[in-house]
Amino acid sequence: MNREADLIDVWFDSGSMPYAQWHYPFENNDLIDQAKCFPADYIAEGVDQTRGWFYTLHAIATLVFGQKAYKNVVSNGLVLDKKGQKMSKRLDNAVDPFETLDQYGPDTTRWYMISNANPWDNLKFDLERIAEVQRKFFGTLHNTYSFFSLYANIDGFIPERETAIALKKRAELDQWILSELHSLIREVDAAYEDYEPTKASRAISDFVQEKLSNWYVRLCRRRFWKGDYGEDKIAAYQTLHECLVTVCQLAAPVAPFYMDHLYQDLKLNTVSVHLSDFPQFKEEFVQSELEEQINTARSLTSLALSLRKKEQIKVRQPLQKMIVPVKNSAERKRIKNISQQLKGEINIKEVELLDDENSLLVKEIKPNFKTLGPRFGKDLRSITQAIQNLSPKQIQQLEDEKSIVLRINGKSIQLEFTDIEAYFKDIEGWQVAQSNGLTVALDMKLTPELVKEGLARELVNRIQNHRKDSGFEVTDKIEIYLKEEPQLQAVVAENKSYILSETLATALTFKATVEQGIPLEFDTIKTTIQIKKLKS
Numbered sequence: 001m002n003r004e005a006d007l008i009d010v011w012f013d014s015g016s017m018p019y020a021q022w023h024y025p026f027e028n029n030d031l032i033d034q035a036k037c038f039p040a041d042y043i044a045e046g047v048d049q050t051r052g053w054f055y056t057l058h059a060i061a062t063l064v065f066g067q068k069a070y071k072n073v074v075s076n077g078l079v080l081d082k083k084g085q086k087m088s089k090r091l092d093n094a095v096d097p098f099e100t101l102d103q104y105g106p107d108t109t110r111w112y113m114i115s116n117a118n119p120w121d122n123l124k125f126d127l128e129r130i131a132e133v134q135r136k137f138f139g140t141l142h143n144t145y146s147f148f149s150l151y152a153n154i155d156g157f158i159p160e161r162e163t164a165i166a167l168k169k170r171a172e173l174d175q176w177i178l179s180e181l182h183s184l185i186r187e188v189d190a191a192y193e194d195y196e197p198t199k200a201s202r203a204i205s206d207f208v209q210e211k212l213s214n215w216y217v218r219l220c221r222r223r224f225w226k227g228d229y230g231e232d233k234i235a236a237y238q239t240l241h242e243c244l245v246t247v248c249q250l251a252a253p254v255a256p257f258y259m260d261h262l263y264q265d266l267k268l269n270t271v272s273v274h275l276s277d278f279p280q281f282k283e284e285f286v287q288s289e290l291e292e293q294i295n296t297a298r299s300l301t302s303l304a305l306s307l308r309k310k311e312q313i314k315v316r317q318p319l320q321k322m323i324v325p326v327k328n329s330a331e332r333k334r335i336k337n338i339s340q341q342l343k344g345e346i347n348i349k350e351v352e353l354l355d356d357e358n359s360l361l362v363k364e365i366k367p368n369f370k371t372l373g374p375r376f377g378k379d380l381r382s383i384t385q386a387i388q389n390l391s392p393k394q395i396q397q398l399e400d401e402k403s404i405v406l407r408i409n410g411k412s413i414q415l416e417f418t419d420i421e422a423y424f425k426d427i428e429g430w431q432v433a434q435s436n437g438l439t440v441a442l443d444m445k446l447t448p449e450l451v452k453e454g455l456a457r458e459l460v461n462r463i464q465n466h467r468k469d470s471g472f473e474v475t476d477k478i479e480i481y482l483k484e485e486p487q488l489q490a491v492v493a494e495n496k497s498y499i500l501s502e503t504l505a506t507a508l509t510f511k512a513t514v515e516q517g518i519p520l521e522f523d524t525i526k527t528t529i530q531i532k533k534l535k536s
Contacts, residue, residue: 007449009528011052011053011056011434012054012060013054014052015053015056015057015059015060015069016027016060016438017057018032018037018038018039018040018057018061018069019038019479021030021259022037025139025496029371032379032387032415034459038069039061039067039069039070039071040067040069040071041070041071041072042070042071042072042074042195042270043057043069043070043072043073043074044073044074044075044076044119045076046076046078047075047076047077047078047120047226049075049457049525050075050379051142051315052282054073054075056071057069057070057314061292062462072195074119074120074195075120076119076120076428077117077118077119077120077123078122078123079113079121079122079123079125080123080125081093081095081125082125082126082127082128082129083126084122084123084124085123085316087125088418090450095125095127096249097332097398098126100130104127104130104134104341105134105258106130106257107138107254107255107256107257107258107259108130108133108134108138108255109130109398110254111133111137111138111201111254112129112130112133112253112414113199113254114197114201115133115202115205115254116129116285117200118196119197119198125360136205137205137208138148138255138258139208140208140209140213141213141244141247141262142226143213144208144212144213144217144244145244145262145265145266146242147224148240148241148244149265150474151225151237151474152237152241152481153473154475155229155233155237157234157237158268159237159238159241159267159268160236160268161268161324162237163230164238164240165234165235167284167285169222169231169235170219170235170237170239171232171236172290173216173219173220173289173294174235174236174239174286174300176291176293176294177211177212177214177216177239177243178239178443178450179286179287179288179291180207180211180281180284180286180291181243181246182281182285182286183206183209183280183286183291183435184203184204184246184250185201185250185280186378187200187203188200188203188204188250189190189278189279189281191203191355194252197253197254198515200250200254201251201254203508204247204250204251207247207355210298212243212247214403215294215298216240216243217240217343217497219344219345220236220240223236224237224494225474227475228309229504244262244266245266245267245416245468246279247259248263248266248273249263249273249276249278249279250263250279252274255451256274259273260273260274262401263276267524272295274390289334291457292334292339293334293337293338294333294338296334296438297338297341297342297345299337299435299436299438300324300338300342300346300438300440301342301345301346301395302435303435303438303440304322304342304346304348304433304440304442305346306433307431307432307442307444308346308442309435311405311431311444313330313444313446314454314462315347315459316347316457316458317345317347317446317453317454317457318347318348318445318453318454319346319347319348319349319446319450320348320349320350320351320440320443320445320447320450320451321348321349321350321351321352321353321440321443322342322346322348322352322354322440322441322442322443322472323354323365323430323440323441323442323443324351324352324353324354324438324440324441325354325355325439326353326354326355327396327400332353335351335353336353338369339351346442352444360516363392363422363424364422364424365387365388365390365395365420365421366387366388366420366421367383367384367387367388367419367420367421367456368418368419368421371416371418371419372384372419376413379408379409379411379413383406383408383413383415383471384408385386386408387407387415387419389419389528394423398417398420399417399437400437402416403415403417405414414464417447422434423443424439427441429443429444429445430442430443430444431444436458446475452490452491452494452495453489453494453495453526455488455491455522455523456491456492456495456498456499457524458492458522459488459491459492459499459522459525460498460502460503461500462522463480463503463505463518463531464502464503464531466518466529466531467503467531468533471535472531472533474505475504475535476534477504477506477533477534478503478505478506478531478532478533478534479503479505479506479507479508479509479510479532480499480503480505480507480508480529480530480531481509481510481511481514481517481529481530481531481532482508482509482510482511482512482527482528482529483512483513483514483517483527483528484511484512484527484531485510485525485526485527487524487525488525489510496508505531506534513528513535514528514529514530515530516530517529517530
C-alpha cells in the first residue's frame with residue numbers, strides 16, 4: 001500500500017468515485033462516455049453526507065460532463081435506542097451489532113430495520129421487535145414451507161414433473177391467493193422501483209402472515225390431508241409452491257440469505273434466487289371481485305371471533321347463528337358466496353343476511369361532541385337535535401358518503417361521519433360488532449346439542465395432540481380407547497362419525513378401565529385415554 005502524494009482534497013477524491021473506480025479516462029471509456037455505468041441510478045448514505053459527498057459528486061459531474069452524477073438519493077436516518085435517544089457509551093444504551101447478528105441473523109435484523117421505518121427516517125431500535133419479526137414473519141414462512149414439504153414428500157409431488165393445471169380449473173381459494181399474489185407482485189415491484197423498501201417488505205409480510213398462512217393454508221388443509229392424489233390436490237400443491245417461490249423472489253433483496261436457501265429447497269437444479277428473473281405481474285390472474293369477496297370473509301370472521309373472545313367462548317364451541325346486515329344486492333351476493341367459509345371459520349350453523357331496513361338490528365347514533373363543539377359553538381344544541389332526528393336512510397347516507405348536508409337555523413351545515421358515533425342496539429342473547437362498514441351479530445345462546453358438539457371438537461383436539469406426542473405420522477390409522485364417563489359417552493354417541501374421520505380412527509371404544517392410558521381432562525370431562533396405531 002502506498003500513500004497518494006498528489007492529494008487535492010478528500011471530498012474531491014470521493015466526488016470522482018464514479019470515474020475513478022473504472023480508471024477513467026485511461027481505460028473503460030465506454031462505461032462512462034456511453035452512459036453504461038453513469039449516471040448512477042441511486043446513491044445511499046447518511047444525512048451528514050449532504051454537503052460532502054452528495055454535493056461533490058454533482059459538482060464534479062456538472063463541471064466535467066455537464067450533467068448530474070446520480071438520479072436518486074436515499075439519505076439514511078439515524079439508528080436510535082428503543083426510547084428514541086441517540087445511542088452512546090455514556091447512556092449505556094448502545095446495541096452491539098455483532099451480538100445482534102449472532103443472535104437473530106442478518107436477514108431478520110435487516111427485515112426488521114427496513115419494515116419498521118423508512119430508510120430516511122430515524123429508527124427506534126428494539127431487540128424485542130426483532131424477535132417478533134423472527135417469530136411472525138420468518139417463523140410463519142418457515143412453517144408454511146414445512147407444511148408444504150411434509151405433504152409434498154408424502155405424495156411424491158415434484159413441481160417440475162407435473163403439468164400445470166389451468167387457472168379456471170383450480171379451486172376458488174387457489175384463484176384468490178394467486179390473484180392476491182399477482183397484486184402483490186405489482187405492488188412490490190412499484191415500491192422497489194420507487195425506492196420504497198418499507199412498503200415492499202410490509203406488503204410481503206402481510207401476504208405471508210395473513211393471506212397465505214392464516215387464510216389460504218388453513219382453509220385448504222383438508223385438500224393436502226386427503227388421500228386421493230387427484231387434480232384438486234395437485235392444484236393445491238402447485239398453487240402453494242408458486243406462492244412460496246414468488247415470495248422468495250420478492251423478498252430476496254431484503255433477506256438475501258434465507259430466501260436463497262428456501263428458494264433452492266423449493267426448486268430442483270437451481271443455483272440461486274438472485275440469478276432468477278424478478279416475478280412478472282400478469283393481469284389475467286387478478287380477479288378484483290374475488291379478492292374483495294374473500295377479504296370481506298376475512299373481515300367478517302375477524303369481527304365474529306372478536307365477539308367470541310369477548311364472551312370467552314372458544315372457537316371449537318359451535319354457535320347457532322350469525323346475522324349480517326347488507327346494504328345492497330351486490331353486497332348480499334358477495335356475502336352469500338362466502339357463507340360456507342364463514343360457517344367453517346366462525347363455527348356457526350347459519351348465516352342470515354338482513355336488509356338495512358330490517359327491524360331486528362336497530363341502529364342508533366349519538367353526537368360526537370369532541371368534533372362538534374369546536375366547530376359549531378352556539379349552534380351545537382340545534383345540531384345535536386338534528387342528529388337525533390336523522391332517519392335510517394340519512395344515517396346510511398352519512399355512513400356511505402362520509403358526509404351529509406343539513407338545513408339548520410336557516411343555514412346549510414355539512415355534517416361529517418366523524419361527527420357522530422353509530423352503533424346497534426343490543427339484542428338479548430346476542431353480541432354485535434362493527435368495523436369498516438361491516439356489522440355482525442352473533443347468537444351466544446348455547447343449546448345442549450351445541451354444547452355436546454363443542455365437547456366432541458375438544459375431544460378431537462386432545463386426541464390429535466396425543467397422536468402428535470406419541471410420534472405418529474399424519475397418515476397413521478389408530479384405535480381409541482376411553483374410560484367410561486357418562487357425559488362423554490353421550491357426546492360420542494351423537495358425534496362418533498365426526499370424531500373417527502377427524503382423527504383417522506377406525507374404532508372408538510369405552511371401557512371400565514383403560515390400562516396404560518393417560519389422564520384426559522377438559523371442561524367438565526375427566527377420563528383416561530389410550531390410542532393404538534394400527535399396523536399397515
